[in-house]
Amino acid sequence: MATVLVMVLALMTMQALMLFNVGTTTAVAAIQDKIDIAVYFKRAASEDSMLALKKTVERLPQVKNVEYVSSDEALADFKQRHLTDLTINQALAELNQNPLPGSLNIKANDPNDYALIAAYLDKNAPAGLIEKVTYSQHKNAIDRLNKFVDTLNRMGLAVTLFLAFAASLVAFNTIRLAIYSNRDEIGIMRLVGGSNMFIKGPYLVTGIMYGFFGALVAIILMAPIANIINPYLVRLVPEVQLETYFYAHIFPLFGYMMLFGAGLGIISSWIATRRYLRV
Amino acid sequence: MIQFINVSKIYENRAVGLEDISFTIKPGEFVSLVGRSGAGKSTLIKLLIGEEKPTKGRILFGAYEVNKLRSTEMSQLRRQVGIVFQDFRLLANKTAFENVAFALEVGGRPQSEIDEFVPQVLEMVGLPSKRNHFPNQLSGGEKQRVAIARAMIHHPAVVIADEPTGNLDDINSEEIIKLLLRINELGTTVLLATHNKEIVNKLKRRVISMVDGRIVRDEPNGKYIIM
Incomplete structure (x- = not known):
């Protein structure tokens, strides 16, 4: 339970980062599209x-x-x-x-x-021929916006990585405990010739399941959040339709999170089985 | 069948487990491995089933060179060896039938095979009526017979018994030894590690005696003689 919870946190941050990226890219593109150089002739x-x-x-x-x-x-x-x-x-x-x-x-x-x-x-x-060329003010504004977006992106990535690390640790520990409480059974499996994958398999699957359920909960939680913040975003940048984007891309979003979550889960369980399941 | 060639095992704390052990066991033999606790019997068995690696020397098991096996091959090797321990090592939450069936499930065998072979092997060890009993409903001797049934389910070429009578009274011990002898008569090689003098002397089979990690005596029709 705790494992899924932390996994959800990590995936939610990752998801928020992905949506934020889409939002800012759209916003920056929209603003950039409005910018040009004007050459005024004499x-x-x-x-x-x-x-x-x-x-x-x-x-x-x-x-x-x-x-x-x-x-x-x-x-x-x-x-x-x-x-x-x-x-x-x-x-x-x-x-x-x-x-x-x-x-x-x-x-x-x-x-x-x-x-x-x-x-x-x-x-x-x-x-x-030319009276004047105007561009410099725009450039500063764009540079500042880009810098702001970059910083936020980097912070989001750092938080995602940190939470992903925490999620892996919790998953690792959960699987370690599961291995410990099943050590008799595992010992006997080895004794009677259970293959490596036969013994490790269930724990690896457990790791994947943490990722799967984490992604599921994260996407279910994100739907109302997108609903709530969408009006505010639209007021800020009319081109950013977070809610529409979210529903249009719900499967790819879910897929990415599942891959990421399952990846975290399987890495944690792989390390745990390697360390605690000497076959 | 089994061959140890100049095998030594020295533990990290420099304690000597085995020192320059060489011997051969032919197919169909019944060999007793005797010695006091700490003489190296268990170490020798652990090396034989690949649970530990030797510091030096080679261990051959049929076509396998045990000290060079990778973990995938190791599980294949272990399906050709039946192992019985002093503490039975049965799963408490499984019945006698399920404990034996477990060995087949682990090997990925179909249910039809399980339904066919498990009753046969329980019959062989004389426990057909206790198939649905849990380990805590069985006596020590019965538990050990379930363990032997589990060891036999793969029709292994070799059965290794590490102090199988250590937790049993004399009558039950005798029954277990009789069972091992019968298994041996059916063509399975048996390696029995024990410090039960009476049993060894009654068997009148080959005896390998160990002291402090070395083989001090290896005789056919041997006796338990440890100074």
């Missing part, structure tokens, strides 16, 4: 030169895609967004030219490459 830049730069940038291997927003589109978009704002509408009406520049929105495959792309633009774009 008002005087011709559309041809802007499109030529778009083509060059598109050919960079680090670049996922490039979106060209002409100054007219930018204006339309701007107007659309501030449809009800009278002040802005009046101000726009008073300007009889379009104040918004054309721009490129560049998305990289890897957020770490934005600096590289910015440097490339700095060096290779024709002089007098």
Whole structure:
């Protein structure tokens, strides 16, 4: 009983870590997807030169895609967004030219490459074309988020490992006691020629069963927990649907935990039988 | 059948278990191994069934070289040896029948074989009526007969009895020895370790005498003579 309990604790932590990873990966991806480099052209830049730069940038291997927003589109978009704002509408009406520049929105495959792309633009774009390149603020935010996720991951892994170790020790001790209380029977099995596997088998199976039941209890306990914390998570990052993910992946989750639990169990019982079952 | 070649066993605390033991037992022999407690009889048996490894020398058992067996082969060897101990070593929560059947179950034999052979062997040791008795409902002599039945269930080539009469009174001891003799007549080699002088002298079979881990006498039709 105690063995299954500790096993459940270890597996729950592992499961939480797995779900946390899915959550953060989705969240980071969602945020990264919103990030790009914006290249604002000078008002005087011709559309041809802007499109030529778009083509060059598109050919960079680090670049996922490039979106060209002409100054007219930018204006339309701007107007659309501030449809009800009278002040802005009046101000726009008073300007009889379009104040918004054309721009490129560049998305990289890897957020770490934005600096590289910015440097490339700095060096290779024709002089007098670019007004400014914005990317640096995003990068800091992403770096911080990544660091935070990394730290949490590492802590989760440490807790999982620690609990896994505790679970193995408890399983080991339980099996050791079982071997001790059956020592007469084991002695006679050896005497009458019971094979190695015949004698060890039941204890190894016991170890596997601890893992199996541990995984079963862990997954049953996780269902209501996912239910409870899901609304809070959705409020934080709308893209993270923990509950949906949990139910969609319940079998793989269970499978991983069972493998891990059974692995722990069988390793503990293997060591216990090796040490206490001299055949 | 069984051959010890210059076998020594020295324990970690440097106590000498056996010292340069050599002897051969032929198939069908009935050999008594005698000596005081601590003379090395039990050590010799432990080496023979592979429970301990010799420090030096070779131990041959049929086609097996016991001191070189791996644990998987060891269980095969042990199915060819029937072993009987002074303290019977029966499982208290199993009946006489189940105790004997256990030896077949451990070898992975089918139930049909168990139902056929176990009653036969219980019949042979004279306990067919006690098959459903638990060990605590049996007398010492009966327990030892169950143990012999269990040892015989695999039709072993050799039966090793380590002080089988140590816990029994004279009458029961005599019965057990008679049973071992009958087993021997059926062609099974018997190795009997004992310090019961009377039994050995009555047997008039080969006697190997041990003192302090060495063989001091090995005679056919021997007597129990230990200085």
